Amino acid sequence: MPDYALESANGAPEKSVVGLDEVGRGPLAGPVIAAALIFLTPPVAALATLIDDSKKLTAKRRDAAYAALMQTPSVRVGLGAASVAEIEAINIGKACHLAMKRALQHLGIIPDCALVDGNRLPDLGCPAVAVVGGDRKSLSIAGASIIAKVTRDRLMTRLSERHNAYGWEKNAGYGTALHMAGLKQAGVTPHHRREFAPIRAHLAGAAHMVGAI
Template identity: 50%
Template structure:
């Protein structure tokens, strides 16, 4: 029988607090892969006395669970968001745009963190100590909280783009390159929220031979 999967906990943050690295933030982003919409980055400083129950990698939670936790996190923690729009992604590339957004989210926190725990293996220029943790959104409570807030925020934004640009189905596929999205691109063409540096979008913009 497989071992039960561990849920994110506050142990990384408690170790940082014990070492005098206060406050400690968790940072994560959502939206690197889609063909449309921004990358949304979030930084969160959790209150050690009010760590929300049920935190997990946002991808492992239902939409209802994410919405509930979003409200709890925003009510009990220090939260900052930043957005890298398609224009920045197309100008600077997806990696640089993502790191920029993570740095902006961290800089927007009410208190400057002494340590930032970041999901993945790439560190943004946050101006303080930082630690990359692969799979951090499934291990570290603060990173999991950041992933949830970023995911809910981006989903809500893409739903609003679905209303503003009917026919693309943004509210369902969130900008990812699904069959529905590809069919809509074939019928409607590219809109200003698409990432023109991404190959499937760039191909749609080339003149027919």
């Protein structure tokens, strides 16, 4: 379970220590969403016990943790995104860093330190520490992972109402069997990442079929 040790080691709560995480690196459709989260005071036990790596939580527990975080006055959150067009223009790694940078900007705080999930650091304009597996170690990063995951899942559910062949409300844009079947049935949407290999292969196959007619 994540705890507050990394935040304390970097000077919190006397210094402002922000956790940063993103979701949406692997899906075939949809944007990358990042969240920046800071506990202005150390989280109370009742809140801390709700927080874990978002991938470990059920949807119900994620929603409960999301609501608790968003309703806690001592928690501040910033969100950032990188669009499909940006992912295709600059690559997924740079797009994730761009979303993180925007999340920090929207937080409205220039922190003394940022704890960033992963092994590479974006240019945030403040001191930062890369934390591999950070959403399993740091409450701030884990909280950010929950905010980002719930935000993105809800966005993909809204998109699925207009593009209902792909099951995005269930798979959040990942390349499940349902999603791939939807591609065969309904083709590629503007929300698909055309530079990702499965979408590129689908487009190449569709072009080949047209050319063969």
